[in-house]
Structure formats: structure tokens, C-alpha cells
Amino acid sequence: MxxxxxxxxxVAGDHTFVKEAANExxxxxxxxxxxxxxxxxxxxxxxxxxSLIWTRTDDAVFVVDPEFRVVTWDARTESxxxxxxxxxxxxxxxxxxxxQGGSGDCFDARVRSAMRLAxxxxxxxxxxxxxxTRTSGRRWVNLSTLVVDSEQGPYLVHLMRDVQxxxxxxxxxxxxxxxxxGEIGHEKSRPVSRDVPALTGRxxxxxxxxxxxxxxRDIGAELYLSQATVRNHIRALLQGLSAHSQLEALxxxxxxxxxxx
Numbered sequence: 001m002x003x004x005x006x007x008x009x010x011v012a013g014d015h016t017f018v019k020e021a022a023n024e025x026x027x028x029x030x031x032x033x034x035x036x037x038x039x040x041x042x043x044x045x046x047x048x049x050x051s052l053i054w055t056r057t058d059d060a061v062f063v064v065d066p067e068f069r070v071v072t073w074d075a076r077t078e079s080x081x082x083x084x085x086x087x088x089x090x091x092x093x094x095x096x097x098x099x100q101g102g103s104g105d106c107f108d109a110r111v112r113s114a115m116r117l118a119x120x121x122x123x124x125x126x127x128x129x130x131x132x133t134r135t136s137g138r139r140w141v142n143l144s145t146l147v148v149d150s151e152q153g154p155y156l157v158h159l160m161r162d163v164q165x166x167x168x169x170x171x172x173x174x175x176x177x178x179x180x181x182g183e184i185g186h187e188k189s190r191p192v193s194r195d196v197p198a199l200t201g202r203x204x205x206x207x208x209x210x211x212x213x214x215x216x217r218d219i220g221a222e223l224y225l226s227q228a229t230v231r232n233h234i235r236a237l238l239q240g241l242s243a244h245s246q247l248e249a250l251x252x253x254x255x256x257x258x259x260x261x
Contacts, residue, residue, distance in 0.1 A: 046150040059144075059159040064093045064111065066153025080141070080162060082134025098132040098201055106204040107131070110143075111156070118147040118154035128163060140167040196256045197240040204258065206233040211250055211259050 060076035070093050073085040081097075088096050094108035107129055114124045124145040130138045139162065146157040199207070202223075209219045216230045223230070234246065241256075243249035253259045 046148055046155065057159065059161045062088075062093075062158050062160070064156040064158065066115075066150070066155065068092050068094065068111065068115070070096060071155075077160060080133065080139075080160065081131065082136075094201065106201045106208075108201045109205045109208060114145055114156055115154065118145075118156065124156075128167070140164045196258070199237070199240055199258070203233055203237055203240070206230060207237055207249075207253055207258065210234070210237075210246055211253070 060080045061072065061074045062070055062077045063072035065071045070088050070091055073083075073088045078084055083096065093111055097107045097111075110127060110129065117124050124147060126142060126144040128140055128142050130140050133139050141160050142163045144159045146159070148155040148157060205223065206219055209222065214222070216227050216234065219225070220227045220230045225233075238244070238246070238249050241249045241252045243252050250259065
């Protein structure tokens, strides 16, 4: 991840984070292909953000301001997600991007963590997340984040690429391993995908914090929610997971793959 100062120069002590898989892709353009038609020249962006959104890359690009609002949503992001820039720009990013990582962490939690790291002057690691698209349902993408410092706070420039085929191949390999190890005979006793409860992004975030041992008070403080609201989310989790206690809910969430084992 690169940190860029307001004037466009690199900040000392930081380094460029480049996803290895992205480097291996053949024919990758070195120029960002973004669209700026939803904003005019008087956007008030830091110069470094302006230069980035006029650059070109093979990746889809969207930019989040210090208040978590989407300020740029390029043509490739439109193509990948099915959502148009005029529908998205100005909205909170976690209301637009609905995603869940392999360990059960949602995009909402990820982007808040990225902003905390950016404000602390730390690097933001890349990650894979399964996002909801309009055209093809949920789809695995990889996100890398560039941080651009400004007087208002850090802007997060997200570079997004489709990695669904890689995850499909990985899942196929896992299936072959299970077959070769004789586990396939036990599949009927495991929850199938249609049995997995549909939880909201906020519920998944509360679930993740419960798994970390956080209390309702701690969760409320971290998510800026009242304890009553947190308890409502916990009750919804218990109901959705058919559990009678938080421990049972966490165990069932791990069975369903909503949390890392």
C-alpha cells in the first residue's frame, strides 16, 4: 500500500503494497481506467486523489472519502458490480458494497479497520471479499487500498479485481481432497449452502466481535451503537442461527463457515 501526501509526494517511511497475484497477471495495463463524469473539476479532492482517478489501471477503482462516502466509482467498477456511478456516488460505501470475507468478516468491518489504520499512519493490507453484484449474485473480488492523506483525513482508493475463477478452482481442489480422504461420505451431516442463515452486514459484524470476546457494551462503543441496539442484533443472531446462547451461536456460525474455526 502506498501512502501519498496532500501534495502528491510519497510519505517517508511507507512502502508500496502490491498484491502478488496482481503482479502475475499478463497484459496488465499500467494506467488506471477511471471515469470522472460524475464529478466536475471543482471537486475539492486532494491533488494526489485527482491524479490517481485520472490515471489508468486494469483494475476497477472506487474512492472513499474520510466520512466513508463514495466519491468516485469508475466504469470498470460499474461493469463488475452492475451498479451505476449515479446510484452510488455520495452514499456510504458500506451501504453500497455488501461483502463477506472467508473468515466471516464483512466489508463494513474491513473498511472501518482500513480507515483506522490509515489515520494511524499504518499500511492497509489487501484482502479477498465476496461482494453482492446486481448481475451475477455474490462474487469473489480482491481489494487493494491506496491511502491518500489530506487535511480532512485519509481518502481510501480501492483497486478491485475479479478473483472468482481462482476461488472456484480452490473450492474444486478442496472437494477433490475431501473425496480422496474419504470425507465425502460425511457431507450429508454438514450444513449445505442453502441452510446457511442470511445475516445482515451489521449482524455479521456483531457476530465477529462476539467471537473476539467483546461484550455488548464493548461492541456498542466500537460500532457507535446503543447497548439496546446491540442486544437486538444479538437476539436476531440467536434466532437466525437457531441457538439458545451466544456460545451455541458462535459454534453454529463456525459450522456454517460464517466464522473461522
